Amino acid sequence: MKKLYLFFLLVLSMNLNAQSVEKSLILRDSETNLPIEDATVFIQKTKQTLLSNTEGMVSFVLTGISNIQITHSSYSSKTLRSSTLKTAENVIFLKSSITDLDEIIVTKQHPQKILKTLVENSRKKLTVPARLKVYSREFFKLNGNYSYYNDGLMNFQLFGKDKNFKNTILVEQNRSFGLLTEEIKSDVLGYNLNDIMHNYYSFKYLEYILNSKAKKQFDFLIKAYSNNKDYNVMLITPLENSKGLLDDFKIVYDWKQKIIIEVSSFVSHSTISNLKENTAIGTKNIYKSIFKTIYRFDNDNYYLFSSKEEIGFERVDKNKTTDIEVRNYFVTTNFSNQNYSYKDSEVFKDKTLYNKKNTILSDYWNVSGLTATEEEQVIIDQLAERTN
DSSP: OHHHHHHHHHHHHHHHHHSEEEEEEEEEETTTOOBOOSOEEEETTTTEEEEOOTTSEEEEEEESOOEEEEEETTEEEEEEEGGGOOSSEEEEEEOBOOOTTOOBOOOSSOHHHHHHHHHHHHHHHSOOSEEEEEEEEEEEEETTEEEEEEEEEEEEEEEOOTTOOEEEEEEEEEEEEEOOOTTSOTTTSSOOTTTHHHHHHTTGGGSGGGSTTHHHHEEEEEEEETTEEEEEEEEEEEOTTOOSSOOEEEEEEETTTTEEEEEEEEOOHHHHHTSOOOOSTTOEEEEEEEEEEEEEEOSSOEEEEEEEEEEEEEEEETTEEEEEEEEEEEEEEEEESSOOOOOGGGOOOSSOSTTSOOBOSSOGGGGSSSOOOHHHHHHHHHHHHHHO
8 A cells, every 4th residue: 555655646746747837037136136138048958048038037838847057148157957946936046247347358469350250260160050940029119109019930941151151931920910001111120031140140240340440430348257257258339539320349258269159239328419410301310229149159059049139210201200119039949950841832031020921820929938028018918909
């Protein structure tokens, strides 16, 4: 009888462990208690990669027990067991690895030349061929009001090398909410999916600061993370006498592997305030521009993990101006170095998802790798209700 009872407990334990359970992590700074955005959370069992949102949250469904790895360029890495997550929502504190005492690194080479080497080496080390399962999300605001939203789950098959990266796209599922009007042009809606991987894998967005003129327009500074000896940070800022729409850049790189881990840029308020407003019809007066992309390196593979772009501008139209804001997210939720099979008729060849008919087979956005914030979910629900 005792053996039967023990067997029953064992079976019950196995069944409980096999159940699919939804969990959420809320990542916070251990000193400030503020949420940590853009942390990478890797679920070892399912090989799923997640990105924390502006609330510091990631959500996932897990069957059984797994190690969970949490990394961020500005925080000490952390690994925990899913069995320690006792509640649906679990607050996890990370220790910042950034201090005001980060050492400034003096180099024999000009930092721009070091950046050129980083770009060249990163291109060569990116894992290709490869397959990326990607979740894309876009919010569109017209004259201060959210008017359009779309997201989709896609597979990108990458091939080529160096500056000749190419991709084949298969769209698994997608949805769109909102009304398209004549004021919404295709040139401001969505990523150009045909070019996006080429741009990210060739580091095209860094080309401007790699030319010889950039030395006269920007200040280059290299610093080391005090608590992360594997990473250096290159800060590139416009000089005071520089003119035009110039970004501030921050590039985090692994100085041992000589590869880029993260690139972020923004146009500062001081730069925007010094710009002369253009009144010519069709011009765009930018008042916000933010960009960030993260690459993941796991010893065997090196690939694009995520990107985020925000742009806000006033477009000068005839007899009026139109205020437009676009916010895009792009997250690789699964990576494989194996090709997938497909028919030519299944290949997606359009530039964006916005004009593709809705295809919803499952609640794919719940396992997208990027949890919507409460504010974002309200926007999505409101646009969905208006569309229906």
